Amino acid sequence: GKHEERKDEHGFVSRTFTRKYSLPSAANVEKVTSSLSPEGFLTIEAPLIRPAIQSSEVTIPVTADNKG
Template sequence: MSLIPWHTSGPSRALLDPYLGFRLDDDDLLAPLTLAPWETRAPWHRQVRRPRESYNYESLLPTNFGSNIKEDKDKFQLNIDVQHFLPDEIKVTASGNTLTVEGKHEEKPDEHGSISRHFVRRYVLPEDHDLNHLQSHVSTDGVLTITAPKIPADGNVARTIPIQHTGKPKRVILKHK
């Protein structure tokens, strides 16, 4: 039996929190609107309100880490944020079913001094896509789009078969006497 109570939702629990207790809750945004001007919240209000396990931390994570992959029935599309690179500083290579995107620029001055950037990303493309017809485009806002069309399956492709007229009847029609 312990003489000191241990609360899992107390201030020490914030040490195990990946956001170190600095996350925004619904009450942080709505409480200033609902409280009267003379009411204040105690600083410990956040710790005793509810256990931290009930919060969905994944909703705070960014959903786009610089690249976005989309595959549909017609094509494979890859969007990469390359806004810090000029088009001639980006290289896209395909080897087998591996696509490599590399961006590199030497040291450039910026508002804080100078910076050099370099990245290499490798993607494994699906086998049912035509790697010989890869296309890449850079938009004006710095998004590199790479597309690979899907190879049509032989059994699913409908094709028209031409009909040829031979001029000769296949059946012989007998005349009755």
């Protein structure tokens, strides 16, 4: 975060800060978003990567015995 630079009686005041958060291993890091509200609340959204859905269908070949 960064606060706007402002002037006071001694010169200019500027403030910045950094914060690191650990994300779940299933988080899609390419789609992480963050926003800061006017009240100062930081919201971070990290959607989870959905595993590929495995089909429960199995194809079984059928052979025909042409005997009798």
